[in-house]
Amino acid sequence: MSQKTLVTIVGPTAIGKTALSIYLAKYFSAPIVSCDSRQFYKEIEIGTAVPSKEELEAAKHYFIQNRSIFEDYNVGQFERDALEKLEELFPKHPVIVMVGGSGLYVDAVINGLDYFPDIKPEIRDQLNHDLNKKGLPHLQSRLKELDPETYRSIALKNPHRVIRALEVCMGSGKTYASFKNKPKTPRVFKSIKIGLKAERGTIYDRINQRVDLMMQAGLLDEAKKVHPFKEKNALQTVGYRELFQYLEGAISLDFAVEEIKKNTRRFAKRQMTWFQKDADTHWFDFQANKKEIVDTIEKAQ
Numbered sequence: 001m002s003q004k005t006l007v008t009i010v011g012p013t014a015i016g017k018t019a020l021s022i023y024l025a026k027y028f029s030a031p032i033v034s035c036d037s038r039q040f041y042k043e044i045e046i047g048t049a050v051p052s053k054e055e056l057e058a059a060k061h062y063f064i065q066n067r068s069i070f071e072d073y074n075v076g077q078f079e080r081d082a083l084e085k086l087e088e089l090f091p092k093h094p095v096i097v098m099v100g101g102s103g104l105y106v107d108a109v110i111n112g113l114d115y116f117p118d119i120k121p122e123i124r125d126q127l128n129h130d131l132n133k134k135g136l137p138h139l140q141s142r143l144k145e146l147d148p149e150t151y152r153s154i155a156l157k158n159p160h161r162v163i164r165a166l167e168v169c170m171g172s173g174k175t176y177a178s179f180k181n182k183p184k185t186p187r188v189f190k191s192i193k194i195g196l197k198a199e200r201g202t203i204y205d206r207i208n209q210r211v212d213l214m215m216q217a218g219l220l221d222e223a224k225k226v227h228p229f230k231e232k233n234a235l236q237t238v239g240y241r242e243l244f245q246y247l248e249g250a251i252s253l254d255f256a257v258e259e260i261k262k263n264t265r266r267f268a269k270r271q272m273t274w275f276q277k278d279a280d281t282h283w284f285d286f287q288a289n290k291k292e293i294v295d296t297i298e299k300a301q
Contacts, residue, residue: 003189006192008035008192009099011101011197013264018099026058031097033062036048036101038234039100040063040067041068042067075108075113078105082108101271111187131159136157143169150175157266164176193280194284195276219239242259
């Protein structure tokens, strides 16, 4: 490669991004930067599909289980940390592989984020409490009242997005929309995006199988350990919310598992909607010959 190049692998959950990232890391002698916002946290390994010990040893990984659920960590902080890490790594590695299913975190590194003020963590904790006690429609109504413009444009079914917009409104006294679309710092590296896709039925089957494997691996025990801290932002995610309901006697275990599968399928659908907006992504079937993907990367460079 003749210049600094960040190769980013995107796609829905359970599609095979980790396996491809390790293949490319070996081919290009590159480290891997994870931008999966669920895999940052060391207390939740099974439900976040953290790469296996063998996978982690196959290539150098960054931003895997490097945080605690008791820390407040957001996409703005990740953008800063990831750019610092890239600046440190590029002199030794002309190619770096980035992988993850968190679209906002991918965009933060590649394109930059809008600036938002720091918000007191107590505000987010209260909003997460309201989400658990009063439901998402309550938060949607508050957002509509405080920031109609964001209410019309945001993914209202995504509680993380709704809470983020609300905490900015409440913490700053200004609308979330007022901080958007400001000039961003240009990147000093070339970006190449590789997307993995499959037929919807195939993705759903892979998700269902993964959830079953997670349960066999001890996801319920993991959920029991973190249940006392259920209102932490890191735990407002599929796989834990449903099991918390079971642990509180609200639903059966079988129903909780089916809800995890259903909500993960919905999450995968949202991921594809997000990633398909980028016309520059090179898309491949999840079973494509990996040499074809390498050829595409080398030609794009």
